[in-house]
Amino acid sequence: MATATSIVRSPAALLFAKVTVSDHKPTPTIQISRFPSKRSCFTALLSSLHHDNNNNNNNVISHPKPLSSSQLFNSVSNGSRLRVAYQGVRGAYSEAAAEKAYPNCEAVPCDQFDSAFQAVEKWLVDRAVLPIENSLGGSIHRNYDLLLRHSLHIVGEVKLAVQHCLVANHGVQLEDLSRVLSHPQALAQCENTLTKIGLSREAVDDTALAAKHVALHKLKDTGAVASSSAAKIYGLNILAQNIQDDCDNVTRFLILAREPIIPGIQNPFKTSIVFSLEEGPGVLFKALAVFALRQINLTKIESRPLRNQPLRAADDNNGSKYFDYLFYVDFEASMAEERAQNALRHLKEFATFLRVLGSYPVDTTMM
């Protein structure tokens, strides 16, 4: 058996972990070991689902189970097809995004976004495909925070048209439903429709997990907002199609890898950066001007709290406090272009922190 041992750097703790990568072992069965505990009323429901998963007592719904952080040391890559981690269970939109990015890949389900980041860092998979923003629901803040906490590189983006269905068990009518389960982003994208129907909403980790739960527990009063492929996988009936509030509902996913790609100039490229600034009048204006001065178009700006020092006293000592922010900016230029290099050199002169997250081809499939 050929094995390769590599040292992988865990940026969060600045620790070094030893990971063994084998290219001959078969892919191990990946199991759920825990569910997040954030949503209290839903915890019992989720743990019953967990129990069902582990007993594997329903062969209609026995699919590979998501990778959790605790299993990351026990799983190996078989070295054949490209392995692409996504968050969710089979039938999630993220799985479809992974398959759109890499049509012949082995899509590997992970229970949390963080597990997908770690799976790449520990060489268990080759890439991760994770949602970053949606045209209706906005940014997926958790992934912005994780991008900084981990040291992966953005090597591409993929845009996916998201068409939600209201799904339920066969024989269940719309008027039988009192609540609906789904991912918070999916619920937000269908806000108006769900309000009109008058259904109460409960959040779960992904849309396909919602469908799976409704099917597994043969629920009669609860439906799910999920994809038509999730309905098919879990044997559910589609009560309504295209229920998102706008028919042009697109989610943008990032493709993450251990190594950056060499930026090109032949195709349209985009670069993602994160930086922080001193407090003061016009500082953000000055930061954004480094791009405007060079005719570089910005496509996205997001601010997130700088977590290790969220509050700072004002210089004038009048007792007021400022929040500290990180600014995430996407701009339309490749790092191979001189104007992009000059812009970042200029920004570095006054930014208190700057990191290039990746320079990668623009997904032009939905333009």
Ligand SMILES: O=C(O)C(=O)C[C@]1(C(=O)O)C=C[C@@H](O)C=C1
């Ligand atoms: O729940 C899923 O199916 C996902 O893949 C997650 C997710 C998201 O996080 O935004 C992906 C696409 C849709 O916007 C809705 C949910």
